[in-house]
Amino acid sequence: MDSVTILGLIAGTLTTIAFLPQLFKTWQSKSAKDVSLGMLMIFSTGVFLWLIYGIYLQALPIILANLITLIFNLIILGLKIRYR
Amino acid sequence: MDSVTILGLIAGTLTTIAFLPQLFKTWQSKSAKDVSLGMLMIFSTGVFLWLIYGIYLQALPIILANLITLIFNLIILGLKIRYR
Numbered sequence: 196m197d198s199v200t201i202l203g204l205i206a207g208t209l210t211t212i213a214f215l216p217q218l219f220k221t222w223q224s225k226s227a228k229d230v231s232l233g234m235l236m237i238f239s240t241g242v243f244l245w246l247i248y249g250i251y252l253q254a255l256p257i258i259l260a261n262l263i264t265l266i267f268n269l270i271i272l273g274l275k276i277r278y279r
Numbered sequence: 280m281d282s283v284t285i286l287g288l289i290a291g292t293l294t295t296i297a298f299l300p301q302l303f304k305t306w307q308s309k310s311a312k313d314v315s316l317g318m319l320m321i322f323s324t325g326v327f328l329w330l331i332y333g334i335y336l337q338a339l340p341i342i343l344a345n346l347i348t349l350i351f352n353l354i355i356l357g358l359k360i361r362y363r
Contacts, residue, residue, distance in 0.1 A: 203332045209325025216317030229313035233300030241293025248287045248340070256332070 200256060207260025214267035218274070227275040235272040242268060284340060291344025298351035302358070311359040319356040323349060 221227045242265045249257030305311045326349045333341030 199332065199335045202328060202335065206325050206328035206332050209321055209328060211325075213318050213322035213325055216321070217315040220315045220318075221313065224313065226313050229305065229308065229310050231301040231304045234297050234304075237293055237300070238297035241290050241295075241297055244286060244290035244293060248283065248290050251283045251286065 203256030207256045221274045227278045239268045287340030291340040305358045323352045
């Protein structure tokens with residue numbers, strides 16, 4: 196694996212696991228008042244398109260990162276809708 | 280400009296402007312209690328690495344999207360630290 200792909204995988208790992216603290220925080224506090232619903236909806240849509248982009252480019256870091264990021268964001272979106 | 284690049288630009292536009300509703304929400308409410316500090320810190324670091332990745336790949340959508348996303352996230356991070 197070349198160094199650029201490794202850099203992409205590290206970048207993708209960070210921008211993916213970044214949503215875990217938010218997910219657990221919202222899960223535990225049962226409060227999402229300060230989290231923007233618009234952000235979650237627009238971001239999830241964009242991440243879905245990045246996933247398609249990555250598939251076209253056959254770029255593994257882009258595919259993996261955006262697939263998992265999409266799952267995390269949809270869970271946070273669900274929690275936001277539930278707890279407001 | 281080929282259709283894959285256009286798809287990437289649309290994806291990048293969405294995952295970038297997604298942070299504007301959060302930025303304005305936090306700015307207006309002066310409250311960021313429910314927003315995870317860990318998320319903002321890890322995400323900003325990851326976006327910075329995506330920027331470097333995009334420069335190596337010479338992929339315009341990745342460079343543009345991540346540069347502006349980084350700026351928006353650093354502003355939200357500043358607001359989070361200020362308002363808690």
